[in-house]
Amino acid sequence: MRVSLFTILLLISAISIAQKIDFRNDSLFINSYYIDGFTKKLTLDSLLNKKGKEKRNKGKVLPGVNEKAGSISYIYKSKGIIFYRKDADTTKLGIGIKLQRNANPTVDQNNFPTSAFKGQFFIGNNYMNDKKTIEQLKQLKDCTFTFYQPVDGRIVYKKRNISTLFDFMENELTCIFIE
Numbered sequence: 001m002r003v004s005l006f007t008i009l010l011l012i013s014a015i016s017i018a019q020k021i022d023f024r025n026d027s028l029f030i031n032s033y034y035i036d037g038f039t040k041k042l043t044l045d046s047l048l049n050k051k052g053k054e055k056r057n058k059g060k061v062l063p064g065v066n067e068k069a070g071s072i073s074y075i076y077k078s079k080g081i082i083f084y085r086k087d088a089d090t091t092k093l094g095i096g097i098k099l100q101r102n103a104n105p106t107v108d109q110n111n112f113p114t115s116a117f118k119g120q121f122f123i124g125n126n127y128m129n130d131k132k133t134i135e136q137l138k139q140l141k142d143c144t145f146t147f148y149q150p151v152d153g154r155i156v157y158k159k160r161n162i163s164t165l166f167d168f169m170e171n172e173l174t175c176i177f178i179e
Helices: 002-017 040-047 105-111
Strands: 020-026 028-031 033-035 053-061 068-076 083-085 091-098 121-123 127-130 143-148 151-155 160-167 172-178
Touching: 028 040, 033 040, 040 068
Parallel strands: 020 121
Antiparallel strands: 020 028, 028 033, 053 068, 068 083, 083 091, 091 172, 121 127, 143 151, 151 160, 160 172
Protein backbone atom coordinates (compact mmCIF):
# COMPACT_ATOMS: atom_id res chain seq x y z
CA MET A 1 0.00 0.00 0.00
CA ARG A 2 2.78 2.42 0.91
CA VAL A 3 4.66 1.58 -2.27
CA SER A 4 1.61 2.28 -4.46
CA LEU A 5 0.90 5.57 -2.66
CA PHE A 6 4.53 6.60 -3.05
CA THR A 7 4.44 5.68 -6.76
CA ILE A 8 1.26 7.72 -7.32
CA LEU A 9 2.74 10.76 -5.55
CA LEU A 10 5.95 10.43 -7.56
CA LEU A 11 4.02 10.31 -10.85
CA ILE A 12 1.90 13.33 -9.91
CA SER A 13 4.97 15.38 -9.01
CA ALA A 14 6.74 14.36 -12.23
CA ILE A 15 3.74 15.38 -14.31
CA SER A 16 3.42 18.75 -12.58
CA ILE A 17 7.11 19.57 -13.16
CA ALA A 18 6.95 19.05 -16.94
CA GLN A 19 6.15 22.09 -19.06
CA LYS A 20 3.85 22.29 -22.05
CA ILE A 21 4.86 24.73 -24.76
CA ASP A 22 2.39 25.28 -27.56
CA PHE A 23 2.93 27.44 -30.66
CA ARG A 24 -0.32 27.78 -32.57
CA ASN A 25 -1.87 30.40 -34.83
CA ASP A 26 1.12 32.74 -34.38
CA SER A 27 0.80 32.66 -30.56
CA LEU A 28 3.04 31.12 -27.92
CA PHE A 29 1.63 29.45 -24.80
CA ILE A 30 3.33 27.96 -21.76
CA ASN A 31 1.07 25.70 -19.70
CA SER A 32 -1.91 27.28 -21.55
CA TYR A 33 -0.80 30.82 -20.56
CA TYR A 34 -0.34 33.24 -23.50
CA ILE A 35 3.06 34.92 -23.59
CA ASP A 36 4.45 37.65 -25.85
CA GLY A 37 7.04 40.43 -25.89
CA PHE A 38 5.27 42.21 -23.03
CA THR A 39 5.45 39.19 -20.71
CA LYS A 40 7.67 40.01 -17.72
CA LYS A 41 10.57 37.82 -16.66
CA LEU A 42 8.90 37.32 -13.28
CA THR A 43 5.89 35.77 -15.06
CA LEU A 44 8.17 33.45 -17.06
CA ASP A 45 9.93 32.44 -13.82
CA SER A 46 6.57 31.64 -12.27
CA LEU A 47 5.33 29.63 -15.27
CA LEU A 48 8.54 27.59 -15.37
CA ASN A 49 8.93 27.23 -11.57
CA LYS A 50 12.51 28.38 -11.96
CA LYS A 51 14.39 31.68 -11.79
CA GLY A 52 15.97 32.38 -15.18
CA LYS A 53 19.24 34.19 -15.82
CA GLU A 54 18.98 37.50 -17.65
CA LYS A 55 21.67 38.26 -20.23
CA ARG A 56 21.97 41.46 -22.28
CA ASN A 57 23.65 41.51 -25.69
CA LYS A 58 24.60 45.02 -26.83
CA GLY A 59 24.62 43.93 -30.46
CA LYS A 60 26.31 45.30 -33.53
CA VAL A 61 25.68 48.36 -35.66
CA LEU A 62 23.59 47.30 -38.64
CA PRO A 63 24.54 48.50 -42.14
CA GLY A 64 22.64 51.67 -43.06
CA VAL A 65 21.44 52.18 -39.48
CA ASN A 66 23.20 54.27 -36.85
CA GLU A 67 22.02 52.28 -33.87
CA LYS A 68 22.95 48.92 -32.42
CA ALA A 69 20.63 45.92 -32.71
CA GLY A 70 20.88 44.46 -29.21
CA SER A 71 18.78 41.89 -27.42
CA ILE A 72 17.96 40.48 -24.01
CA SER A 73 17.80 36.77 -23.20
CA TYR A 74 16.23 34.87 -20.33
CA ILE A 75 18.05 31.57 -19.92
CA TYR A 76 16.49 28.61 -18.13
CA LYS A 77 19.48 26.30 -18.30
CA SER A 78 18.00 23.35 -16.40
CA LYS A 79 14.75 23.58 -18.41
CA GLY A 80 16.36 23.62 -21.88
CA ILE A 81 14.68 26.92 -22.79
CA ILE A 82 15.95 30.36 -23.80
CA PHE A 83 13.63 33.32 -24.42
CA TYR A 84 14.93 36.34 -26.30
CA ARG A 85 13.65 39.78 -27.22
CA LYS A 86 15.34 42.05 -29.75
CA ASP A 87 15.66 45.73 -28.89
CA ALA A 88 14.47 46.64 -32.40
CA ASP A 89 11.07 44.97 -31.80
CA THR A 90 10.15 44.54 -28.14
CA THR A 91 6.64 43.29 -28.99
CA LYS A 92 7.97 39.87 -30.04
CA LEU A 93 9.39 37.23 -27.75
CA GLY A 94 11.41 34.46 -29.36
CA ILE A 95 12.04 31.06 -27.84
CA GLY A 96 14.74 28.45 -28.26
CA ILE A 97 14.07 24.89 -27.14
CA LYS A 98 16.81 22.31 -26.79
CA LEU A 99 15.34 18.90 -27.54
CA GLN A 100 18.55 16.92 -27.00
CA ARG A 101 22.27 17.38 -26.49
CA ASN A 102 24.57 17.43 -29.49
CA ALA A 103 26.95 14.47 -29.89
CA ASN A 104 29.84 16.95 -30.14
CA PRO A 105 30.14 18.65 -26.69
CA THR A 106 31.98 21.66 -28.15
CA VAL A 107 29.14 22.42 -30.57
CA ASP A 108 26.65 21.88 -27.77
CA GLN A 109 28.32 24.37 -25.40
CA ASN A 110 28.88 27.05 -28.06
CA ASN A 111 25.41 26.99 -29.61
CA PHE A 112 22.92 26.31 -26.84
CA PRO A 113 24.50 25.56 -23.43
CA THR A 114 21.48 24.14 -21.59
CA SER A 115 20.04 20.82 -20.53
CA ALA A 116 17.49 19.11 -22.77
CA PHE A 117 13.83 20.18 -22.56
CA LYS A 118 11.77 17.64 -20.62
CA GLY A 119 8.21 18.70 -21.38
CA GLN A 120 5.71 18.64 -24.23
CA PHE A 121 6.22 20.88 -27.24
CA PHE A 122 3.71 21.42 -30.04
CA ILE A 123 3.76 23.38 -33.28
CA GLY A 124 0.10 23.56 -34.20
CA ASN A 125 -1.21 20.02 -33.71
CA ASN A 126 2.24 18.51 -34.26
CA TYR A 127 4.00 17.02 -31.24
CA MET A 128 7.71 17.80 -31.54
CA ASN A 129 10.53 15.81 -29.97
CA ASP A 130 14.11 14.76 -30.57
CA LYS A 131 12.98 11.53 -32.22
CA LYS A 132 11.62 13.34 -35.28
CA THR A 133 13.46 12.36 -38.43
CA ILE A 134 13.83 14.59 -41.47
CA GLU A 135 11.22 12.47 -43.26
CA GLN A 136 8.78 12.85 -40.34
CA LEU A 137 9.33 16.63 -40.30
CA LYS A 138 8.39 16.72 -43.98
CA GLN A 139 5.05 15.10 -43.01
CA LEU A 140 4.02 17.70 -40.38
CA LYS A 141 0.40 18.87 -40.68
CA ASP A 142 -0.13 22.50 -41.79
CA CYS A 143 3.66 22.94 -42.10
CA THR A 144 6.36 22.71 -44.72
CA PHE A 145 9.90 21.62 -43.88
CA THR A 146 13.13 22.27 -45.77
CA PHE A 147 16.44 20.71 -44.77
CA TYR A 148 19.69 22.55 -45.53
CA GLN A 149 22.84 20.42 -45.31
CA PRO A 150 24.50 19.72 -42.92
CA VAL A 151 22.81 21.03 -39.73
CA ASP A 152 20.12 23.57 -40.56
CA GLY A 153 16.43 23.29 -41.40
CA ARG A 154 13.33 25.44 -41.55
CA ILE A 155 9.72 24.73 -40.68
CA VAL A 156 7.14 27.14 -42.08
CA TYR A 157 3.91 27.19 -40.06
CA LYS A 158 1.19 29.75 -40.82
CA LYS A 159 3.77 31.87 -42.72
CA ARG A 160 6.14 31.88 -39.72
CA ASN A 161 9.70 30.64 -40.18
CA ILE A 162 10.86 28.31 -37.43
CA SER A 163 14.56 27.45 -37.45
CA THR A 164 15.82 23.98 -36.60
CA LEU A 165 19.29 22.63 -35.81
CA PHE A 166 20.48 19.08 -36.28
CA ASP A 167 23.35 17.07 -34.88
CA PHE A 168 25.47 16.62 -38.02
CA MET A 169 27.09 13.48 -36.63
CA GLU A 170 23.80 11.74 -35.75
CA ASN A 171 21.48 13.62 -38.16
CA GLU A 172 18.95 14.13 -35.33
CA LEU A 173 16.93 17.19 -34.37
CA THR A 174 18.54 19.06 -31.45
CA CYS A 175 17.05 22.59 -31.26
CA ILE A 176 14.08 24.62 -32.45
CA PHE A 177 13.93 28.43 -32.54
CA ILE A 178 10.71 30.42 -32.96
CA GLU A 179 11.22 34.13 -33.53
